[in-house]
Amino acid sequence: RFIWPQLLEILETREKEISDGLEAASRGKRELEEAGVKKEEILDGAKKEAADLVNQASQRANQLVEEAKTSAQEEAERIKVAAQKDVDQAAKKAREELRSELAVLAVAGAEKILGSEVDQEKNADLIDQISKEM
Numbered sequence: 001r002f003i004w005p006q007l008l009e010i011l012e013t014r015e016k017e018i019s020d021g022l023e024a025a026s027r028g029k030r031e032l033e034e035a036g037v038k039k040e041e042i043l044d045g046a047k048k049e050a051a052d053l054v055n056q057a058s059q060r061a062n063q064l065v066e067e068a069k070t071s072a073q074e075e076a077e078r079i080k081v082a083a084q085k086d087v088d089q090a091a092k093k094a095r096e097e098l099r100s101e102l103a104v105l106a107v108a109g110a111e112k113i114l115g116s117e118v119d120q121e122k123n124a125d126l127i128d129q130i131s132k133e134m
Contacts, residue, residue, distance in 0.1 A: 103128075
């Protein structure tokens with residue numbers, strides 16, 4: 001009789017320890033599973049963020065390439081326009097010089113035909129008139 005209550009107490013204590021141990025193991029398993037899920041969520045988030053950063057960098061690189069192309073095309077067009085302007089000015093100057101030379105030659109030819117020199121003022125007027133007609 002005296003042993004029975006002590007034995008029951010020992011058994012109850014042991015049962016509680018086992019129950020607490022099983023509960024702790026179950027809780028530990030649950031926490032481990034939750035940690036695994038959280039780890040996956042964090043990894044997925046990090047992968048998505050890394051992919052977004054790579055995508056943004058790629059888009060920025062493409063944008064920079066397009067800006068460089070546009071800038072180069074604009075510069076090429078500006079150079080082309082300037083070169084055409086220079087060519088046009090050179091052609092105009094050459095035509096003016098040619099007209100002037102032709103006028104001088106025409107007056108010289110007229111002097112030879114007439115056999116005398118035309119007066120300087122009339123000569124200048126004649127050169128201007130011939131130059132304008134050409």
